[in-house]
Amino acid sequence: MKFDLHTHHDRCGHAESGIRDYIEAALGAGMNVIGISDHSPYFESTEDHPNPRTAMAKSEFPRYIAEVLRLKEEYKDRIEVLLGLETDYFPEHMELHRKVYSQYPFDYIIGSVHWSGGIKIFDRKRWKGLTPEQITEHKDQYLDLIRQSAECGMFDVIGHMDALKANYPSLSQVPSKVLDEVLKVIAERRIAIEVNTSGKTKECGGWYPADDILERALYYGVGITFGSDAHRPDRVGDEWEQVRLRLKEIGFKEWVFFRRRQKQIVTL
Numbered sequence: 001m002k003f004d005l006h007t008h009h010d011r012c013g014h015a016e017s018g019i020r021d022y023i024e025a026a027l028g029a030g031m032n033v034i035g036i037s038d039h040s041p042y043f044e045s046t047e048d049h050p051n052p053r054t055a056m057a058k059s060e061f062p063r064y065i066a067e068v069l070r071l072k073e074e075y076k077d078r079i080e081v082l083l084g085l086e087t088d089y090f091p092e093h094m095e096l097h098r099k100v101y102s103q104y105p106f107d108y109i110i111g112s113v114h115w116s117g118g119i120k121i122f123d124r125k126r127w128k129g130l131t132p133e134q135i136t137e138h139k140d141q142y143l144d145l146i147r148q149s150a151e152c153g154m155f156d157v158i159g160h161m162d163a164l165k166a167n168y169p170s171l172s173q174v175p176s177k178v179l180d181e182v183l184k185v186i187a188e189r190r191i192a193i194e195v196n197t198s199g200k201t202k203e204c205g206g207w208y209p210a211d212d213i214l215e216r217a218l219y220y221g222v223g224i225t226f227g228s229d230a231h232r233p234d235r236v237g238d239e240w241e242q243v244r245l246r247l248k249e250i251g252f253k254e255w256v257f258f259r260r261r262q263k264q265i266v267t268l
């Protein structure tokens with residue numbers, strides 16, 4: 001049972017090709033389940049399309065849902081297409097988003113922290129001139145936002161859990177005072193973290209999260225899912241088999257995906 005819950009397409013303004021191309025790529029990669037999870041609009045904005053290179057327009061949202069549902073039906077005998085979404089976690093705007101999302105039949109929603117301390121996580125400048133103590137603070141502030149995103153009850157999947165390291169690879173070696181607490185909360189809330197193979201497209205290389213976090217996630221009983229975070233069709237299912245084998249080596253027995261917000265367990 002091969003699945004990939006994290007894919008984008010051209011609506012977000014920084015991914016290539018349309019939804020159908022990602023479904024076809026999934027078929028070509030021998031997948032059984034493909035989740036479409038483009039970047040949620042900024043519903044809190046007064047503008048229709050405040051960040052055209054980051055996320056789809058508000059007015060595009062109903063068309064996005066309708067297109068995924070149409071393709072779900074069209075492809076149902078060949079592959080299961082899931083209606084998903086990736087949402088930026090901004091604590092102050094989540095109630096508004098929750099209301100909007102509740103009108104649609106989502107299979108799952110990925111919550112991702114892309115901003116921490118008012119700075120984009122991938123911004124290289126955020127690391128300039130920091131003391132070791134400040135670096136630890138940045139890391140723990142980011143992880144604490146992930147904890148809050150798990151507690152807000154809106155998400156099925158935590159996106160790219162240690163992506164703050166993307167352009168600052170040595171962050172993985174910085175100890176965290178809050179990581180274990182965050183993993184405990186995620187496990188209690190029965191949320192999954194994804195192994196996201198898009199780290200290879202950034203300076204840090206490899207996957208999110210790093211193996212030591214996966215080992216601790218296993219210890220706390222956190223569920224695991226798979227996400228390529230494909231922004232081009234040829235990355236759908238990228239390194240799926242390597243991830244499956246690594247998870248087995250670490251000691252996981254199963255992983256999960258979501259259908260109509262219900263966890264589906266798949267043997268590794």
Ligand SMILES: [Zn+2]
Nearest residue numbers: 008012014231
């Ligand atoms: Zn993106």
Ligand SMILES: [Zn+2]
Nearest residue numbers: 086112159160
């Ligand atoms: Zn993301």
